[in-house]
Amino acid sequence: MPKRERQRQLEISLEQNPFLTDEELSKQFKVSVQTIRLDRLECGIPELRERLKTVAARTMEAEVKSLQSDEIIGEIVDIVLDKRAVSIFDVTDDHVFRRSGIARGHHLFAQANSLAVAVLDDDLALTVTSDLHFLKPVRSGDRVIARAIVDKERSNNKRTFVDVISTVENETVFTGEFQMYQTTDHSGREI
Amino acid sequence: MPKRERQRQLEISLEQNPFLTDEELSKQFKVSVQTIRLDRLECGIPELRERLKTVAARTMEAEVKSLQSDEIIGEIVDIVLDKRAVSIFDVTDDHVFRRSGIARGHHLFAQANSLAVAVLDDDLALTVTSDLHFLKPVRSGDRVIARAIVDKERSNNKRTFVDVISTVENETVFTGEFQMYQTTDHSGREI
DNA sequence: TCCGGATTAGCACTTGGTACTAATACCAGT
DNA sequence: ACTGGTATTAGTACCAAGTGCTAATCCGGA
Numbered sequence: 391m392p393k394r395e396r397q398r399q400l401e402i403s404l405e406q407n408p409f410l411t412d413e414e415l416s417k418q419f420k421v422s423v424q425t426i427r428l429d430r431l432e433c434g435i436p437e438l439r440e441r442l443k444t445v446a447a448r449t450m451e452a453e454v455k456s457l458q459s460d461e462i463i464g465e466i467v468d469i470v471l472d473k474r475a476v477s478i479f480d481v482t483d484d485h486v487f488r489r490s491g492i493a494r495g496h497h498l499f500a501q502a503n504s505l506a507v508a509v510l511d512d513d514l515a516l517t518v519t520s521d522l523h524f525l526k527p528v529r530s531g532d533r534v535i536a537r538a539i540v541d542k543e544r545s546n547n548k549r550t551f552v553d554v555i556s557t558v559e560n561e562t563v564f565t566g567e568f569q570m571y572q573t574t575d576h577s578g579r580e581i
Numbered sequence: 582m583p584k585r586e587r588q589r590q591l592e593i594s595l596e597q598n599p600f601l602t603d604e605e606l607s608k609q610f611k612v613s614v615q616t617i618r619l620d621r622l623e624c625g626i627p628e629l630r631e632r633l634k635t636v637a638a639r640t641m642e643a644e645v646k647s648l649q650s651d652e653i654i655g656e657i658v659d660i661v662l663d664k665r666a667v668s669i670f671d672v673t674d675d676h677v678f679r680r681s682g683i684a685r686g687h688h689l690f691a692q693a694n695s696l697a698v699a700v701l702d703d704d705l706a707l708t709v710t711s712d713l714h715f716l717k718p719v720r721s722g723d724r725v726i727a728r729a730i731v732d733k734e735r736s737n738n739k740r741t742f743v744d745v746i747s748t749v750e751n752e753t754v755f756t757g758e759f760q761m762y763q764t765t766d767h768s769g770r771e772i
Numbered sequence: 773t774c775c776g777g778a779t780t781a782g783c784a785c786t787t788g789g790t791a792c793t794a795a796t797a798c799c800a801g802t
Numbered sequence: 803a804c805t806g807g808t809a810t811t812a813g814t815a816c817c818a819a820g821t822g823c824t825a826a827t828c829c830g831g832a
Contacts (some may be wrong), residue, residue: 393778406639411819422780437632437820439787446599446633449640463687470828495708496654496694500687507685514678516718517686522711576596592813602788613811618790628789628820 396421397429399496408441446558463500464536471511476536477501479534493528498564502554505538506568510550519569520547526563548572587612588620592687599632603749607677655689655727662702663731668692677721684719689755693745696757703743709740717754725749739763 391399396419403418404410412430416423428436436444462477467501479501485493528534534556541551550572557563561570582590587610594609596600603621607614621628627635655670670692676684690713698706719725725747732742741763745754 406772408641409634413819424780424782425702425778431821439633439819440705442630442633443600444635445640446636449636449643450599452640483698485788490707492705492707494695494698495711496687496691499690499694503687503690504685514683516681516683517713519715520610520686520713522708522713524708527707604788615811616809619810622790630788683806 391419393429396432398514400426400429401433401435404435404441407447409438410439442496462535463497463504466505466508469507473509474540475505475538476511477505477508477538479536481528481530481532481534483530489528491529492495493530493532495522495524498524498528498534498556499566501534501536502538502564502566503568504553504555505536506552506566506570509538509540509552510570510572512572514573515550516571517568518571521567523565524563525565526558527563528563530556532562532563534563582610582619588624589729590622590627591620595632597627599636600629602650602769607674614724620657629674635734639643654688657696660700664700665731666696666700666729668696668699668726668727668729670674672719672721672723672725680759682720684685684721684723686715689719689725689747690757692725692727693755693757696727697743697745697757697761700729700731700760701761701763702741703763705764706741707762708759709762712758714756715754716756717752719749719754723749723754725754727755732738 400419402417405413410418412423414425415426429435433443444514447454460504464477466475466477467521469475479497481497485497503517503520506517535558536554536556537555538552541553544551548571550570552562552568552570554566554568555562556566591606591610594606601609603614603617606617610617620626627631655668657666657668660666670688672684672688676688678685692706693713694711697708726749727745727747729743729745732744737743738760741761743759743760743761745755746753747756747757
């Protein structure tokens with residue numbers, strides 16, 4: 391196998407499995423450990439420990455991100471329980487279709503839906519039905535601001551209606567009407 | 582600081598930041614490196630490199646998972662383009678409300694919506710509106726099977742209607758009607 | 773035949789450890 | 803005051819997986 395091709399394969403191997411030591415690689419490619427070291431040097435591939443360090447660093451970051459983004463998609467910036475709430479969601483490359491660069495619908499839905507759940511002062515609010523309108527495409531880099539308002543007129547003690555309007559730079563990109571089910575009895579409360 | 586307390590703090594420190602070397606820890610706790618080593622030994626905390634290895638391993642796993650789960654939520658098991666498609670989504674603890682154990686709505690939506698996108702033989706299909714019904718709660722461990730059917734009667738060359746029905750053990754848990762926008766012109770094709 | 777890139781080998785040194793031994797410190801009990 | 807036990811510190815030998823360097827060898831083409 392020619393040198394160029396081996397180096398290409400090496401990069402692929404390490405991308406798939408950064409845990410390989412030079413010795414393991416030398417066996418895989420049937421060359422000496424020194425050759426592997428020279429290859430890594432030429433390709434600018436760091437040693438095992440450095441690779442693990444960066445991979446591990448990625449995890450820590452990702453875990454912090456996913457921790458906060460699991461409960462609520464987006465960040466809640468204002469909330470008055472049982473009345474209204476606002477959340478901000480920054481769209482990144484992770485959220486868009488690669489070909490078109492347009493955000494996948496389920497991320498906008500997730501922001502709106504989790505905001506609708508959060509605005510209800512209930513241990514357990516579930517979505518029953520919802521009616522969605524995706525009005526304008528949202529792209530990577532856009533900051534989506536979702537505003538949820540509890541519609542008290544149409545709500546009763548088991549069903550609550552929450553309207554969510556999401557905007558990017560004051561233009562409405564998404565609207566959702568959520569009919570929510572609440573377990574606890576709210577009839578005794580102030581409405 | 583007493584030994585017990587120091588060891589407790591040590592565990593906390595390393596959980597938050599597994600990248601700390603014994604030397605850094607010894608400075609942090611103002612004891613010798615050897616003491617830190619003894620503490621790790623007693624608490625069963627592995628050395629830096631082992632810690633990074635396990636953290637990095639977690640990442641790789643997570644990345645494989647999120648890679649496949651980003652394009653399509655769930656796994657497509659059957660598809661006839663522009664006609665129908667089926668996907669399977671296994672609900673885990675990651676998808677449910679901690680308190681109630683019931684799956685968050687946006688995961689069911691994501692499965693259905695991404696299936697609706699996939700079934701359309703188009704580089705760029707976008708969701709315009711959708712009408713959702715969450716009929717029964719879905720729990721961790723449930724296997725959700727989503728079936729998408731393209732409604733040809735109501736579709737024209739710019740708007741396509743896709744109906745998705747999701748079931749768990751033959752019971753319908755979710756239905757969604759998706760009105761999709763397609764960029765490419767399908768009028769010349771077989772319906 | 774000679775040149776040059778590619779490969780291999782060998783050695784000293786580095787990091788962040790393990791495993792082990794030994795010394796020291798300090799406090800309580802008798 | 804002496805002894806015992808725990809805690810801490812110091813020091814040594816060793817290891818894995820490298821870097822950085824020099825030197826030797828191989829192998830193919832002009």
